[in-house]
Amino acid sequence: MSEADEKREKEQIQLKALVELQKKDNDINDLKKSMGIIPSQIASGQKELEGKKSKLNHLQAEIDSLKKQRNQLEQDAKTEADHMAKTKIKLPAVKTNKEYTAILAETDAIKTKITEIEDKELEIMELLDAKELEIPGLEAEFKSEEAQFIQYKQKKETELARVRQELEEAQSQRAGLAKETDPKFVSHYDKVYRSRENLAVVEIKGETCQGCYQNLQPQVALEVRTGEKVHHCQSCDRFLYFIPEPEPQTESAVPK
Numbered sequence: 173m174s175e176a177d178e179k180r181e182k183e184q185i186q187l188k189a190l191v192e193l194q195k196k197d198n199d200i201n202d203l204k205k206s207m208g209i210i211p212s213q214i215a216s217g218q219k220e221l222e223g224k225k226s227k228l229n230h231l232q233a234e235i236d237s238l239k240k241q242r243n244q245l246e247q248d249a250k251t252e253a254d255h256m257a258k259t260k261i262k263l264p265a266v267k268t269n270k271e272y273t274a275i276l277a278e279t280d281a282i283k284t285k286i287t288e289i290e291d292k293e294l295e296i297m298e299l300l301d302a303k304e305l306e307i308p309g310l311e312a313e314f315k316s317e318e319a320q321f322i323q324y325k326q327k328k329e330t331e332l333a334r335v336r337q338e339l340e341e342a343q344s345q346r347a348g349l350a351k352e353t354d355p356k357f358v359s360h361y362d363k364v365y366r367s368r369e370n371l372a373v374v375e376i377k378g379e380t381c382q383g384c385y386q387n388l389q390p391q392v393a394l395e396v397r398t399g400e401k402v403h404h405c406q407s408c409d410r411f412l413y414f415i416p417e418p419e420p421q422t423e424s425a426v427p428k
């Protein structure tokens with residue numbers, strides 16, 4: 173093999189290595205993206221569950237407040253009943269009509285107050301019953317969603333661990349590939365990969381660069397197709413490679 177042939181062959185191997193390097197870099201990017209997405213998926217599930225919990229807490233707080241109001245009303249009713257008893261005790265000792273009328277007016281006022289308290293109590297009891305009825309359903313809903321979330325979180329954490337491991341493997345494979353490749357090639361590749369939307373090695377189709385879709389000089393296209401020389405696209409600076417179309421099957425190629 174002549175020296176020129178040897179150099180050409182070496183360059184073509186380098187070019188193939190760059191294609192592999194790019195595949196690995198793309199894998200690494202995807203894995204990194206997943207590593208970022210998974211925790212936010214868990215967080216959003218957690219937030220949804222907390223929303224359910226706070227709905228339940230809110231309902232419980234309403235119930236507690238209604239119970240407090242009911243207790244207060246019971247207390248008020250007792251106070252008024254005592255007041256009524258104390259007022260009625262005065263009756264046998266009454267001496268004048270005026271005193272009698274005053275006591276009657278007082279007991280009437282107490283009766284009205286007691287009726288008001290009882291009405292309010294009834295209203296609160298009804299509201300309390302309705303709210304308490306909502307609790308079991310909401311609790312069951314929360315429990316079921318909590319169980320679902322725990323499962324989802326476990327699944328996502330397993331996925332995250334797997335992605336993390338895959339990323340580590342891909343990064344170490346990437347380092348191995350880069351080590352085996354000519355540093356000159358790798359450094360140009362790295363520069364273009366970063367500056368050209370993560371695409372540094374592209375195919376040519378016909379005489380067109382598939383990175384920037386500009387036409388290449390016919391001589392350049394020819395040398396890329398024949399593997400004569402490694403070229404960069406003169407427009408976008410990406411490495412160019414060529415994959416031959418599979419030979420169309422002719423009738424004579426099919427064994428009879």
Ligand SMILES: [Zn+2]
Pocket residue numbers: 381382383384385386405406407408409410
């Ligand atoms: Zn180009």
